[in-house]
Amino acid sequence: MKNTLLTTCLLVLMWACDSVDTANETKNRPSEVPYAIAIHGGAGTILKANMTAEMEAAYTQILDSVLTTGEKMLEADADAVQVVIEVIKIMENSPLFNAGKGAVFNTKGENELDASIMIGETQEAGAIGGVRNIKNPIEGAYAVMTKSEHVLLTGKGAEQFAVEVGVDTIDPSYFYTQRRYESLQRAKAEESGTSMYINPDYKYGTVGCVVLDQSGNLAAGTSTGGMTNKKYNRIGDSPIIGAGTYADNNTVAISCTGHGEYFIRYAVAHDIAARMEYGNASLKEACSDLVNGKLVEKGGSGGLIAVDKDGNIEMPFNTEGMYRASSNGVNRFIGIYGNKDAE
Amino acid sequence: MKNTLLTTCLLVLMWACDSVDTANETKNRPSEVPYAIAIHGGAGTILKANMTAEMEAAYTQILDSVLTTGEKMLEADADAVQVVIEVIKIMENSPLFNAGKGAVFNTKGENELDASIMIGETQEAGAIGGVRNIKNPIEGAYAVMTKSEHVLLTGKGAEQFAVEVGVDTIDPSYFYTQRRYESLQRAKAEESGTSMYINPDYKYGTVGCVVLDQSGNLAAGTSTGGMTNKKYNRIGDSPIIGAGTYADNNTVAISCTGHGEYFIRYAVAHDIAARMEYGNASLKEACSDLVNGKLVEKGGSGGLIAVDKDGNIEMPFNTEGMYRASSNGVNRFIGIYGNKDAE
Numbered sequence: 001m002k003n004t005l006l007t008t009c010l011l012v013l014m015w016a017c018d019s020v021d022t023a024n025e026t027k028n029r030p031s032e033v034p035y036a037i038a039i040h041g042g043a044g045t046i047l048k049a050n051m052t053a054e055m056e057a058a059y060t061q062i063l064d065s066v067l068t069t070g071e072k073m074l075e076a077d078a079d080a081v082q083v084v085i086e087v088i089k090i091m092e093n094s095p096l097f098n099a100g101k102g103a104v105f106n107t108k109g110e111n112e113l114d115a116s117i118m119i120g121e122t123q124e125a126g127a128i129g130g131v132r133n134i135k136n137p138i139e140g141a142y143a144v145m146t147k148s149e150h151v152l153l154t155g156k157g158a159e160q161f162a163v164e165v166g167v168d169t170i171d172p173s174y175f176y177t178q179r180r181y182e183s184l185q186r187a188k189a190e191e192s193g194t195s196m197y198i199n200p201d202y203k204y205g206t207v208g209c210v211v212l213d214q215s216g217n218l219a220a221g222t223s224t225g226g227m228t229n230k231k232y233n234r235i236g237d238s239p240i241i242g243a244g245t246y247a248d249n250n251t252v253a254i255s256c257t258g259h260g261e262y263f264i265r266y267a268v269a270h271d272i273a274a275r276m277e278y279g280n281a282s283l284k285e286a287c288s289d290l291v292n293g294k295l296v297e298k299g300g301s302g303g304l305i306a307v308d309k310d311g312n313i314e315m316p317f318n319t320e321g322m323y324r325a326s327s328n329g330v331n332r333f334i335g336i337y338g339n340k341d342a343e
Numbered sequence: 344m345k346n347t348l349l350t351t352c353l354l355v356l357m358w359a360c361d362s363v364d365t366a367n368e369t370k371n372r373p374s375e376v377p378y379a380i381a382i383h384g385g386a387g388t389i390l391k392a393n394m395t396a397e398m399e400a401a402y403t404q405i406l407d408s409v410l411t412t413g414e415k416m417l418e419a420d421a422d423a424v425q426v427v428i429e430v431i432k433i434m435e436n437s438p439l440f441n442a443g444k445g446a447v448f449n450t451k452g453e454n455e456l457d458a459s460i461m462i463g464e465t466q467e468a469g470a471i472g473g474v475r476n477i478k479n480p481i482e483g484a485y486a487v488m489t490k491s492e493h494v495l496l497t498g499k500g501a502e503q504f505a506v507e508v509g510v511d512t513i514d515p516s517y518f519y520t521q522r523r524y525e526s527l528q529r530a531k532a533e534e535s536g537t538s539m540y541i542n543p544d545y546k547y548g549t550v551g552c553v554v555l556d557q558s559g560n561l562a563a564g565t566s567t568g569g570m571t572n573k574k575y576n577r578i579g580d581s582p583i584i585g586a587g588t589y590a591d592n593n594t595v596a597i598s599c600t601g602h603g604e605y606f607i608r609y610a611v612a613h614d615i616a617a618r619m620e621y622g623n624a625s626l627k628e629a630c631s632d633l634v635n636g637k638l639v640e641k642g643g644s645g646g647l648i649a650v651d652k653d654g655n656i657e658m659p660f661n662t663e664g665m666y667r668a669s670s671n672g673v674n675r676f677i678g679i680y681g682n683k684d685a686e
Binding site for chain 2: 119123125129130148154155157158160231232233234235236240242243246264265266267270271274275278279281
């Protein structure tokens, strides 16, 4: 009796749920968008009150310019991974972001760069950690993915690999910028007796890009100069697949920015995908529950950008601001501050 | 009408599912076990046909001895994390396993060690990658977790950190063993023209331990010497939280072994936890679907050990064998080969 009742109810429920699913899909899915792209230039204590008009204009202008490059490539049917590389290269070449040219200094006065990339179709991935001579770290990560059997190469070994496979290398002095050097001096002056003190302002800064192309392929990439005054060859989440970067054509492409240790411990990028795949969460729910729920509760500050297989875009953060921009070919958005602050 | 029918059915279904769940729980959950521990010494092409009686006896003996150490500590109410460290230290000190004393050689004839540890209660974690002077890498990982604000330190920086915080360091010549040096010579002789060729036999070898203690706390740890003939400061999954190691008191503690690149790309350790947390999979289902399902399909060979919050133990692998042992204070198991081969 129980079994018959159960079977009948399951059938009714399946019929009912089917209707509900269709309704949700129509509601959640943006009307047929040709593509989707989101970029970030780091999350942190970015307040309008602390920003000059010139700096705000400079950031807005480069976010706009980078987004336009991505949009044009995607309109011309470029592959997601090529768009991720091109967009991140432009941001790495700008001194405004903590990646490539604008990388912060470690405690020895050196610039140590990390980057990673992943494609959603095959879930192939590549990453480099702690390199000092690769002009565009995202190209180093791409070379690891495409020209080695490995995922993560580090330090001198990664530098040697880059030279052998023809990635553009450069003298480390290229990464010197006065602004970042002054940040290091301030960080050293503020350093307390224990060598472990980290001023929250020196934890952040990353660039990233996530893309859904016209063929339905997802890709994600992240690049960073790490923490100002960084010690002990620390590696954050940016070159860690599953923590700072993740892409799976079945679900979503993610690039994170924030206090990397928390993003590693909670496998943040993979966790968004898992909430969607196993928990049937929408992208919005997954992002909200993790970034503004669990991470806030645990003390992990930062944000992420995400594009799912249906072209939905989310750019949640639990810090004061996050340099960010997005477009799906229909709507575009450029933002710096959070809800508490006027855009 | 549809809503009324749906509500009624949902109520019936909840009542039915409740009965089913209870039944499953009774079936799946081991009768009140005081604790649970599993250890591994690496997965790979381990065939009875290739093993001498002496080697088999040596591996069985050390697995038994290590397991006994863990059991005694757990009976005496030791913390999960302390058991993980002690068990892994014994395996690191043995030349039989590819970790610590028995670490394989990289292409330069050096031993580069990786390790990680995570505790389930706070989800704190620590890891070291590519170090050459830390006698017991698992102690280095534990020091990163407990004495720094970081999760992952690498290379010379990690070595410097170890010295500063008093972790036991040693001259790198300590890690020389004739057996592993001969493996390197064979690997070099087999190397093809392209520097990227990797003989499958040289990919494997790791040790790990996962524990549920009497207080209900989970912990996981992993330690390895990496790949024989390894180039470019490659880092595998062992020091990557979410890939090779993961622990969360809400679900499970995991330590992986195998072709590390696949374990990174699929965030294997975190994926087991996510399948349980978001998909309500049992530990057995999660392990089976991932290790013998998805990983086999994608070509990722290896295995893992897992202990969940209820004391269930799984030790799945898709290779010919995996050195492994487990105990829950009631039943104990020691194994080397797979089902195809007689134990």
